[in-house]
Amino acid sequence: KNQVEQSPQSLIILEGKNCTLQCNYTVSPFSNLRWYKQDTGRGPVSLTIMTFSENTKSNGRYTATLDADTKQSSLHITASQLSDSASYICVVGGAGSYQLTFGKGTKLSVIP
């Protein structure tokens, strides 16, 4: 069964600090991996999309990495801001399929 596991479930960091969120997946065959940010009460917003051949992609202070061999991805947030407080969801797309497998998300809280 295709699965996406994220860790930690929740994280509290001080404003200005960096953090890294983890994502492990078992989706096969693999097509792409996406990271989304979901603010409370809002729909997810796309941060990055990586295909098999890409091992890193940045979007401002967000940098995602992908190791397709170990089926792991990470999302690094640099110089966190209060507005980074949200859930971060890892999503994996399988090759030849329209369906995506969503992780449960990591809830990040950035405190002053």
Add this chain to the structure above:
Amino acid sequence: NAGVTQTPKFQVLKTGQSMTLQCAQDMNHEYMSWYRQDPGMGLRLIHYSVGAGITDQGEVPNGYNVSRSTTEDFPLRLLSAAPSQTSVYFCASSQGARSYGYTFGSGTRLTVV
């Protein structure tokens, strides 16, 4: 503003009632989909459409119907609401299903009592 519009934002239904959740996008996206988000779970696909007149079932389709008569609209119908359908529903659209980013609507919070 361009994007995905969902209505209503909130809805309370009684068990057995029916209703339609509306979804419209103005980006000329071919792919549209409906997800539900429940506490402690990842989003789960209910139904999807790869173009006008074409729909297919996702992971959790029971109790829901969809149709796609135009590129812009993709309504989700609850036939006979059950408490298990209490959830937050998101509509999403994409230029192409496999390699493009999805644009999500702001969600409909549905409570079935």
